[in-house]
Amino acid sequence: MTIFRSHVLVCGGTGCTSSKSLLIKNRFEEKITEKGLDKEVQVIATGCFGLCEEGPIVIIYPEGSFYAKMTIDRVDEIVEEHLLKGRIVQKYLYEEASSHEAVKSLNELDFYKKQKRIALKNCGAINPENINEYIAKDGYMALGKALTEMKPEDVIKVVKDSGLRGRGGGGFPTGMKWSFAAPNQADQKYVICNADEGDPGAFMDRSVLEGDPHSVLEAMAIAGYAIGSTKGFIYVRAEYPIAVSRLEIAIRQAKELGLLGKNIFDSGFDFDVEIRLGAGAFVCGEETALMASIEGKRGMSRNKPPFPANKGLWGKPTIINNVETLANIPQIILKGSDWFKSMGTEKSPGTKVFALGGKINNTGLVEVPMGTTLREVIYDIGGGCPNGKKFKAVQTGGPSGGCITSDYIDTKIDFDTLTALGSMMGSGGMIVMDEDNCMVDIARFFLEFTVDESCGKCTPCREGTKRMLEILDRITEGKGTMEDLDRLEELGSTIKSTSLCGLGQTAPNPVLSTLKYFRDEYEAHVNEKRCPAGVCSALASYSITANCKGCTKCARQCPVGAIEGKVKEIHIINQEKCIKCGACVNACVFKAIIKK
Numbered sequence: 001m002t003i004f005r006s007h008v009l010v011c012g013g014t015g016c017t018s019s020k021s022l023l024i025k026n027r028f029e030e031k032i033t034e035k036g037l038d039k040e041v042q043v044i045a046t047g048c049f050g051l052c053e054e055g056p057i058v059i060i061y062p063e064g065s066f067y068a069k070m071t072i073d074r075v076d077e078i079v080e081e082h083l084l085k086g087r088i089v090q091k092y093l094y095e096e097a098s099s100h101e102a103v104k105s106l107n108e109l110d111f112y113k114k115q116k117r118i119a120l121k122n123c124g125a126i127n128p129e130n131i132n133e134y135i136a137k138d139g140y141m142a143l144g145k146a147l148t149e150m151k152p153e154d155v156i157k158v159v160k161d162s163g164l165r166g167r168g169g170g171g172f173p174t175g176m177k178w179s180f181a182a183p184n185q186a187d188q189k190y191v192i193c194n195a196d197e198g199d200p201g202a203f204m205d206r207s208v209l210e211g212d213p214h215s216v217l218e219a220m221a222i223a224g225y226a227i228g229s230t231k232g233f234i235y236v237r238a239e240y241p242i243a244v245s246r247l248e249i250a251i252r253q254a255k256e257l258g259l260l261g262k263n264i265f266d267s268g269f270d271f272d273v274e275i276r277l278g279a280g281a282f283v284c285g286e287e288t289a290l291m292a293s294i295e296g297k298r299g300m301s302r303n304k305p306p307f308p309a310n311k312g313l314w315g316k317p318t319i320i321n322n323v324e325t326l327a328n329i330p331q332i333i334l335k336g337s338d339w340f341k342s343m344g345t346e347k348s349p350g351t352k353v354f355a356l357g358g359k360i361n362n363t364g365l366v367e368v369p370m371g372t373t374l375r376e377v378i379y380d381i382g383g384g385c386p387n388g389k390k391f392k393a394v395q396t397g398g399p400s401g402g403c404i405t406s407d408y409i410d411t412k413i414d415f416d417t418l419t420a421l422g423s424m425m426g427s428g429g430m431i432v433m434d435e436d437n438c439m440v441d442i443a444r445f446f447l448e449f450t451v452d453e454s455c456g457k458c459t460p461c462r463e464g465t466k467r468m469l470e471i472l473d474r475i476t477e478g479k480g481t482m483e484d485l486d487r488l489e490e491l492g493s494t495i496k497s498t499s500l501c502g503l504g505q506t507a508p509n510p511v512l513s514t515l516k517y518f519r520d521e522y523e524a525h526v527n528e529k530r531c532p533a534g535v536c537s538a539l540a541s542y543s544i545t546a547n548c549k550g551c552t553k554c555a556r557q558c559p560v561g562a563i564e565g566k567v568k569e570i571h572i573i574n575q576e577k578c579i580k581c582g583a584c585v586n587a588c589v590f591k592a593i594i595k596k
Contacts, residue, residue: 004042006083008032010070011057011124012045013210014203014242020072021045021056027072028058031079041083047211049124051111052364054094059124066109068094111362111383114376116343118351119167119204119327120367123211128246131253134214140259142330143218146225147267150333155226156182159329161337163349168194168285168322169400169426170502171348171415174329177319180309181227184317189229191220192313192320194290195236195243198282199398200449202429204353205323207365209236209243212327213250217260217273219321219329224271227319231272235290238277247275282399282453285427286501287320289455300455301501322427324353344370348414358395358431359385368413375409378432389434393517397426399446399453400506402513403439422513424506438535439518440525444472446510454504461504464495468511475522477538478529485522488515534595537580544571547592557587 010016010025028043049057054068058078065088067078074092081087096109106112117123126133134140146155160175181189193216197205209216220232236244251273254260262270276294283289284299291313293299312318328350332340341349348370354377357363361383368377374394378384385391393403402423404411411417415425433442447469456462468491474480492508499505515522524530531539544554550568555561562578565571573584573593585593 002039002042004040005062006041007061008041008043008083009046009059009061009124010043011047011049011055012128012242013048013052013055013207014240015048015052016056017242019056021070024056024058024070024072024075027075028079031076032083035079035084037079037083044127045129046126047123047128048207048365049106050115050120050365050367051094051362053362057094063088064106066094066106067092111364111366111381114372114380115367116351116369117367118331118343119208119215119324119353120365121212121331122215123207123365126212128211128213129249131214131250131257131259134212138334139214139330140218142333143221143225143259144265146222146333147265147269152182152226152228155222155333158333158337159226162332162340163337163347164325164328164332164340165348165415166321167324167328167352167425167427169397169424171425174321174325177309177321178223178226180307181229181317181319184310186316188231188314188316189224189227190313190316190318191223191227191229191232192287192290192294192318193220193232193234193236193326194285194287194320194322195234195240196278196281196285196290197237197240197323197427198280198285198453199400199427199429200446201357201431202355202398202427204355204365204428206240206243208323208327208353209240210246213243213246214254215327215330216247216323217250217254219326220273221260221264221271222329222333223319223321223326225269227317229317229319230270231274233274233276233294233313235276235278235284235294237280239280244275244277251275281455282449283455283501283503286503288501290320291318298455300457301503303500324428345412345414347416352413352425352428354428354430356382356430356432359389359391359434359437360432361386370414371412373410373412374404377413377430378409382432385432385434389436391432392435392437393433393439393442395423395431395433395442395446395510396429397424397506397509398429399450400424400503400509401426401429402509403433403442403517404513405517407517422509422516424509436533436535438531438533439514439521440472440476440531441533441535443511443514444469444476447472447507450503450507454507458498458500458504460495460498461500461507464491464499465504465507467491468495468508472511475525476531476536478525478536480522480526482523482526484526485515485519488512530596537582540580541575541596542573542578542580542582542584542593543596544573545592545594546570547590548588549590549592551590553589554584554587554593557583559583 555563
């Protein structure tokens with residue numbers, strides 16, 4: 001086995017790959033070979049490091065040098081100076097890391113200081129396409145412990161005692177779900193990993209699969225042993241090609257080492273896993289629709305009961321857990337329920353992964369203990385809103401969640417607290433909004449998504465959300481009435497209580513929460529025909545200030561000839577002709593045109 005003095009870790013997650021990180025990796029390999037260092041330096045494509053805003057990221061160990069926003073043209077200099085001569089190239093380091101000669105641990109950086117990585121433990125730390133690296137980080141030890149030292153009921157008890165709740169949105173206790181399926185007698189039971197991550201801005205599960213696929217496979221085998229199942233399916237959307245490829249490699253490698261398949265660890269236990277690709281339907285994140293899709297049917301929800309634990313895939317007992325939930329299982333089995341409960345809150349133990357996006361400086365993937373406040377996530381980890389803008393609200397739970405205002409910035413994050421505020425944990429999307437966001441438009445955006453993604457099976461979701469969207473469209477166009485606000489609340493309440501599945505039941509949340517906390521913005525749209533944030537184009541107006549130099553550039557760009565005035569004189573905008581396209585704002589170099 002070759003011992004390397006240096007390891008160059010290049011982010012191989014989807015975000016960095018889209019920014020040519022694999023070409024950067026290839027150039028490192030070429031240059032290292034050219035300099036005769038290929039026996040001393042190894043280059044590895046890892047999963048996501050988390051700090052996506054600074055991607056592509058390259059970290060060189062043992063120094064721990066954190067190179068951010070890497071480009072191909074910087075590679076040669078880093079190889080020449082750092083890897084050949086031992087001199088860290090300070091000018092390419094992540095700004096905060098440049099104050100450290102060596103960042104031995106990512107925890108030294110502000111972005112990581114308050115994080116606690118369990119589900120993301122190996123992401124960015126190992127080669128996800130090499131099973132030996134996973135094994136070197138205690139991989140498959142939990143499966144070995146479960147099969148050789150524990151009975152199935154012991155496994156369920158540990159998971160139940162840990163208090164682990166499903167990280168896919170509902171927060172149902174994982175151990176309890178397993179305990180429902182275990183006693184059911186059947187010739188076949190199934191374990192399903194739900195990797196159909198459909199929330200806008202969410203990429204938590206994708207990153208785990210890309211960076212640590214074996215943790216999910218190991219957890220599925222443990223779950224299979226606990227409930228008496230020999231077959232597992234990973235339902236993952238085809239839009240995740242890197243995740244799918246690494247899962248395929250991981251499954252093949254695990255089978256080659258006897259960690260999947262027949263007689264695992266000579267225990268007599270058999271377990272196999274297959275991948276099923278989804279076409280990207282949001283509704284297939286709902287467990288009954290997901291099972292219908294695996295069965296080759298159209299992805300549509302069905303009534304419950306019967307619940308999947310009793311009658312699931314092909315009518316057999318089935319448990320369904322999402323990626324993040326499963327990624328916690330191996331460490332819970334290895335370290336015990338008390339260890340897991342030592343983090344988080346009493347009713348929401350452990351950690352939660354969030355995809356932090358929107359108006360935030362440090363866009364990326366974060367994992368924090370439950371009970372961490374929104375302020376800590378948004379400011380201490382996320383770095384606050386860009387350009388000194390004022391934080392306004394955060395949307396948690398995606399289209400199924402709701403907006404939480406700045407008044408609740410010190411709220412501790414857990415399942416029950418977010419629900420009490422009219423939002424929800426969801427799978428972990430966290431979209432930050434600043435003072436320039438229109439909350440009516442935000443509600444319309446999420447509802448439009450839900451309308452498009454409704455499976456159409458039940459009337460409340462199919463028709464009700466469409467009627468709500470029509471009302472929101474009227475309001476953003478300046479045609480709404482105060483009665484419309486009452487209709488939104490009435491429709492939302494009805495849809496929540498009568499829709500067939502959880503996706504329909506939560507679809508009105510973004511509208512109802514913004515109505516509750518930002519009703520003044522709705523009323524401004526209705527009564528004053530004004531969008532306070534200046535976002536809704538139908539309500540916007542453009543005017544030219546005294547900064548105008550009369551250069552006529554804006555007039556030449558106006559597609560409808562709405563701008564009038566002589567050369568070197570202040571121009572005016574004919575409001576009747578103006579179509580509010582914004583071309584004049586983009587054309588004006590003197591910033592003399594304002595949008596209200």
